[in-house]
Structure formats: structure tokens, C-alpha cells
Amino acid sequence: MSLKINEEAPPERPLKAYAFDPSQGRNLGNYMTVSVRNEQLSPGPVGEYLAVIDYDVANDTYYHPVDLDDPKLLLQGGLDPSESDPRFHQQMIYAVASETIRRFELALGRRVRWGFRGGSRKDPSRGKLRILPHAMQEANAYYDRNLRALVFGYFPASETDPGTNLPGQTVFTCLSHDIIAHETTHALIDGQREYFLETTGPDTPAFHEGFADIIALFQHFSYKDALLEMIQRTGGLIYRQRVGPTVQPEGGRPVIQDELSKSNPLVELAQQFGEAMGMRKALREALGTPPNSKALESLFEPHERGAILVAAVFDAYFTIYLRRTRDLMRIAQSAGAVSTPGNLHPDLANRLSIEAAKAATHFANICIRALDYCPPVDITFGDFLRAMITADYDLVPVDRFGYREALIEAFRLRGIYPQGVISYAEEALRWCPPEVIKGIRPPRCEGLAFNIPRPTTAQHQKRNAVILNRFARDNAVALGLNKGQKVRTLSFHAVHRTAPDGRLKVEMIAELMQQMDVNLDPDDDSSETFTFRGGTTIVLNDQGEVRYAIQKNLGKNDKSNHRLARQREYIHSTIAKMAFTSYGDEEIKDLLPRRGRKRPMNFSLVHRGY
């Protein structure tokens, strides 16, 4: 009788990648190892969620796929970082995309899904997000829902102003950890909120960009080596954009590289990309410019506007980091230790890095969880603030370090005013139960099945859909929906989370949407039409009681509908800004939201503006 040894597959697969991008060389722990969930992989690599297909459209050629199960690679944690071996690029892109997906799954407490369906049954990449690491010759990378893909470009660095690159050197966007995380996040948001790709106002594209930058930036604080070094060089003030040299130059004139001050990569995004474009600095920064409550009134380009959101969240994060480490600094100082740049005690630096990483994870989780608490359409920065406050309150009612207070203050300083709240107090900012908004308390939604811990079966899902839809129609007014109009249930899922005190919380979150076709010009019935949408995200507890009805009322097609007026205005100004709309009428129709065919944002154009 042979002894059958039960071998369970190891939970993680180590894969090498750049922490930042090739331009950092071996500094700052740039050569790092990402631990991804160990799953069955075929060459590509192709896993459950992702299919890396290295097809170069410009050169009409494929590149050799990497087989991550090859024993030679398994022995060393994957290929070593290399700019010239496409298989390393495929490995890195798979690793970072998987890491980003995992972060979302941990925060959301469930498996992610993509925002697209499609692909024929014979298509091996059906249901997966395809990633093309060398798709085109362009200084660009974007998510395209219609292509069901992330496409990454490569380009020659500027001949005249290449920054730290060689003039004309090939720069690969797929080797930038930041860019991969950013683009994967676009796809992940799309999977949670399919209508956030529809531009209904200046905040919607900016939200996508800002959120994607936030996730990519928080990633930096999990790189131990880079964090430790930056803590040393900034004396613990990790938000500083420039750090002093390792060795003070004589007479202020540096002669060797260690005497040069440098920028802080922790708070920057895509440094190689920015430099290669002749920008002489990273593509974007966490804190950018000082808070200006008027900035929102004049910045409409998605990246510029999104940068305000990023700065607000990071302002709060750094504030919390300082709060959390204040006692450590006081202890160090009372012991007579000096905490100036370059002189921190290694133990202190270590403890600071632990706090920084912990707080980063907390904040990233707050942001990701807040997605569930967002309305189904027409997201604004103010809505997102309320979603973050509510999501965090639900999980951590006692906010010892004042995370929520820090977030509120940071948003307030930047002029982000949520609609329909009476004050900036935390209670006012939380989403309200429906009885507070509408005065009507809806009954419980009976009969929903959400089992713990097994996921619901397909049959249960179907039943849940029917029950939710009926519940929505029967209680339309209380939930902020139009009575008598069709309601579409976009999604619903059970969420399981564990609070710090060990309680298991179970909720059901559903997105309900309504829509109507209206004219672009309210006074002209012959003008083009577009589909205007509204809806409510309902959060139900395990008793079926509606805890929150996060709503964007569809309303009527008349002058009293402010949201409709705002969207019309926004569409007009968008059309006015696009060059090609002067030259062809068909193009305008393509920009308008349409029923059924969800017309997503054209990321390639947004991103070309960097």
C-alpha cells in the first residue's frame, strides 16, 4: 500500500519585477519580488483572470510567451529583470496586474469580476482580461472595454530631452509598475461600476484617473527597501518630494552621485515615462501643488482634476502616518536620539516603515471598499468622500487615529463639496438611511439568500435578482427611483467583512439603474439624443433592512432637473474641446451616452493628454 501524500499547492508564487521602472536601476530595492496567488498558468502567462498575449500590432508579430511553470524559472522566482527580454515583460505585467487584483479582492472581501462579457466560446481568452505588453508604438497605455484588454505602448525616448534615459532609447510602458497598476485599476473599477466609464460630468473621468493613481501610489508603501531608504533620507517625512543627498557635498557643489539630491519615488508616478517625454520629472506626483479650494473651478482635464482627488487622499494619509508615528518620535527624542535625515536609528526607521505600510494598506482599503458605497452612475468627488466615510464607519465605528476626520479636512481644503449635505461633520457626510431622505421607511426585503461562507449558487442568484427588482419597483419612491419606470438591476453581491473586533458583517449591495432618452438641446426636439441615467445603490443588512439608499435621482425631463442640465452642459463643452468634432458630424454622436450600448470613455485620447 503506497502512502498518498496530500500535497497542497503552495499559496503563493514569487515573481521578480521592478518596484518602480528600469530607470531606478538597482537602487531602492527596485529589483523586487512580487508574491502572487499561485494559480494554474499556461504559457503567456494565462491564468484565471488574465491572459497576457504579446502581440505587437505595429510590427504585426507575436513575441515568445513565457512559461512561468518552467522549472528553471520556478527555481529562481521567475526571470531576472531585463529590458531586452520580452518574456520578463510578460512576467512583470502578469505579476503586477495580479497583485493589484489581489489587493482589490482582499479589500472588497469577494472575487472581482470584469466589466465586459464577450468573446466567442472558442476564444481561449474568453472572460479574461487580455494584456498586450507591446501593443503599439505610442507613449501611451490604456484600458479598452470594447477590446477587453489593457494595451501598453513603447516609444523612443526624446532625442533632445530624454532626462535620465538614453536619447532615443526604447521606453516600455509595460515595465512601469505604476502604469501597470494604474491601468489594471481602471479595469477593476469598470468591473464594479460599469457606468463610471460614461462621462456625465467633469468628475467622472477625473475620478477614474485619480482613483487609479491612488492605488498605484499606495502600492509604493509596501516596498520595504524603498520605504526604509526614503525614511532615512527624509528623516521620517516621507511625503517630501525631494530628498537630500546621502553625503553632503562640499560647498554645496556635488561631485559624485551620492552627493546629488534626488526626487522621492515614493510620492511620484511613472518617473521614467515622464522623463522620457522630456518632462524632466515624473508623470504625476502625490501631493502636486498646495491645496487650493478654487482649483476645482478651473481644472477640467481628467488628469489635472484627478490629481486633486489624489492629493486629498494623500494629504489625509500622510497626516495619519504622522499621527501614528508621533509617539515613536517622542520616545526616540526623549532618549536623546536625533531624528534628522540620514541619522535615524535603524530600529526607529523600521518601526516607522511598518506604520507607513500599515496606514497605506488601511487607506487603500478604505478607497476600494468605498466603491461599493458609490451611486451606480454619475460619480462626483463629493460622493466618493461620503462613500469613504460611510464605508469606513461601517467597519471601524471607533476611529482612534481620526482617519475619517483627516479625510474630511483634506477634501475640505481642496474645495470638494458634496452635494446635499448640511455640514462637513462626519455624521452629516455619512450616507443616510432612506427614511431620512425621503421620509418613507421601506419595508424589509424578504427572501434574499446570501449564505455564509459559501458563495450563492446560480439558482440563488437568479432568485435574488427577481426579488431585488420587485422590491425596487414596489418601493421606488422610498429608494429614490422614479415610480412606474423600468428598473435595471445592474449588480448585486453579498459582502463579508471582518471588523477589527472580530465581528463578521454580512451585507447585500445592489445597484439599481433607470434611464431615459433626452434631447441634447432641451429646446430643440430635432437635436441629437442621448441616454440620461440615474439610480440607487442600496445596502441591505442581513435582515433585509435598507441601511442606505445611495441615490442619483433620474427625475423628470424638465427644467427642474439640475443634474440633467449639468450633464447637457458638460456634453456641450466636451464636444467643443475635441478637435475632430469640427470635421465630422458622426463623431459627435459617438461621444454621446447611449442606451444599451454603454459608450465608454475613450481612454486612449484621455491618456494621450497624459
Added chain:
Amino acid sequence: MATKKRASIKFGPNTVRIRMYRVGFGDCFLLSFPISNPPPGADTHRHVLVDCGVHVKGDLKLIDRAVGHIEATTAQKLAVVIATHSHQDHISGFSQKFSDFDIAEVWLPWCEDLRDKNAVKLQKKSALLVEQLRQHFEADAHESSVTKKRASAMAAIANLVQNKTALVLLRSGFGVNAQVRYLSAGDNLKDPAGIPGLSANFLGPPRDTKFLSQMDPPAGQRYLALNGKRTERLNAVEPFPQRWRLASNRREIAKLRFSESDRKVFQKALAGQSLEALAFALDQAKNNTSLVTLFNFRGQQLLFPGDAQWGSWRYWLEKDDAEAILSGVTFFKVAHHGSHNATPRSALERMAKGKFAAMVSTQSVPWKSIPREPLMDRLGEMTKNRVLRSDSLKVEGLMDAPKGPALSRLPKGFVQGDFWYDYLIPV
């Protein structure tokens, strides 16, 4: 029954005249400002020529005749020659003939100043891309049929091809010792070129770095021609050595490769789209270098924005004084031939309804959607029908010219010429 006779304004020593020549798709405007108390026998007016050019695909072959007519009208004396930007349809008419003129000043936007580092950088990049696109489109046109979008893009590129002759003439002051000024947003000139009582405020182009980056075409791009089955490379970058490349029939990628239809989808989405969009982006960038001039003469405010589009307007539309400027405009030369995004709604709506007149030099060839009909309608409403399109003008002997809306009668203040319209303002 007495018929109301409209008192017609005649051109005289106290009239400002704005003349729009019908040249096709292009601009050629002659402004004439009266001099107060001119000595007997001397000129009664000083003339300013704003642009002189026509698009190669929208040419009615009238531009030379226009130059000749300008010669006669001004007795070869021009106080100022303005070239708002270097699109062909605004400068193709600037030829050696102008060297016979007596020209006091030439005004150009700062983006044409070859001593300015930023201007040179932008120009170089743009010129390189325009040439590459032009070659690529041409090669493509031989291989397969041209789509509507591609035709539009090709027309845009044709307009962008550098007209070295005209630019050299302009930058050198036509060799007649004209003073050449390079102007930007915020500049103003009082009594320029010997025209007392005239002041010119420039609202664009700005020197703002953010504006510049908007105008910057993508750096270091090299483009590829994909012609159905054949692939032709125009400076394509090959990122990896041969050993890593796999043809689609290799077994290593058997499980990965895209189906033929999928491959075509990707090719279309990634390769084709960017080229037309790039052509339009380059075109728009050039339009946004337009010199935007607000002439102020004895209480009249004449706005000549060249071809400035939204990207340029926003720089001054959002300032506090925009309201005052717009509501005081008494004449508006409609930007970019009446195209959609060259007259922002927020600008038009803030002009004083019924208090200004407008002229549009345009026709619907080569672009059907220029001028934009809803914009023309709204202009009619805002000016109480005191707006004229150059293509409404019937020119003797002109065959097959694109026809604009027919006029039952000329609006108040306008006079018709052989191949021009005049707008007369008593001052």
C-alpha cells in the same frame, strides 16, 4: 403707401469698413480705419489686412484677383498686415506682389518667432509629423480607397504643409522695411502703424506652459503604414531582436493567438485611429496659435480671433474681464470658418444680442460639417440677422462654386461688391 426706405450707409471719411473677400475656404479681410482731419489730397483711411489665403481643396481661384483688388483699393499702402497663423488657408496669398506695397507693420503670433525656443520646438515637431502623415496618407491612398474620415484628415494635413515662401516674406516684413511684431496674449498696442485712435488688445495666443503642452504633438512618434495584407514600415521601432519574434502560425502561440477577426479589430483600434486623430490634433494645435485681436476704434470693438479654437479661448474666457469684453463686441469675425468648436457657446451667449454684426468666410467644401448649421442659426439670432457668409455671395462667371444660403436682401449695414461683402460702421 409709403415704403420704408432704409438709409444706406455710404463709405466715407467717417466710416470704418470691414471687407470680406470671397476666396473660397480661407480668410481675406481688409479693414479700413478713417483718419480724422486728413490733409487735403491725402489718404482718408488706413488699411489693415487680416490674413490672405485659401485652402488648396477649397480654392475658387479668386485670391489673386483679391490681391489685385486690394492693391487698387489701398493704393498699395497697408498700415498693417496680419497673419493670424500659418495655415495655408490664411497665408497662401502672401506673395512677392506684396513687396510692391508700402507696409508699415507685420503682426504675427509669437509662435512664429524663430528666435523663440518654444516656438521653434513646436514648429519642428509639428513639421516632422505633418510630413510623415502626408507621406503615409498618400501611400495609403494608392493602396486602398479613402474613407470619409481619412479624406477629412488629408484635407487637414494639406492645410498644414508649410508655405515657406509666404512665411519668409512675412517674417522679413516683405523686404520693405515693415516692422515685424510677434505678439502674445496680454499685449496691447496704442495708435499702431500711424493709425491714431486705434488700439489693439491681444487675447491670444498665451505663453502659458500648460497651453504649450496642449499644443505639443506627442514626442518621438514614428508611424507605421498598414495596408491590408502588406505592411509597410515608416521608421517603425523594432523593440526586440529577431530571436523573440514569432509568426502567427508557430505552435508556441497556438493557444494564445488572436483569431483573424480579433487581430483585425486590434489593428483597426490601435493602428488606424491614432493617425486621423493625430492629424486633427495637429490642425487644432495650429489653429490655437492664432493671434486673437480685439480692435478698439472710437468705441467700436472688433473681434478677430483668426481660427482660435476652444483650447485658446478658454485662456481668456475664464478671466473676470471676459464678460466686459464679450458684451462690448460690435463686430465678430467668426473663428475658423464657422466650425463647431471655434465659437464656444459660453462666448457667443455672452455677446450682446442684437448689438453686434458678424461675417463668416466659409463654404462647405472641403468639410461638410464646416460651417456648422446650428451655430450659424444661433449667430443669426444673436446678431438679429446681421450676419453674412461669404458663400452666399454670387460672383459673376464663377462656375460650380459651393453655394451658401441665398439672401433675400442684405442685412443692415452691409454692401455687396463684385466678389466681396463690406460692413460699414459709422463712427
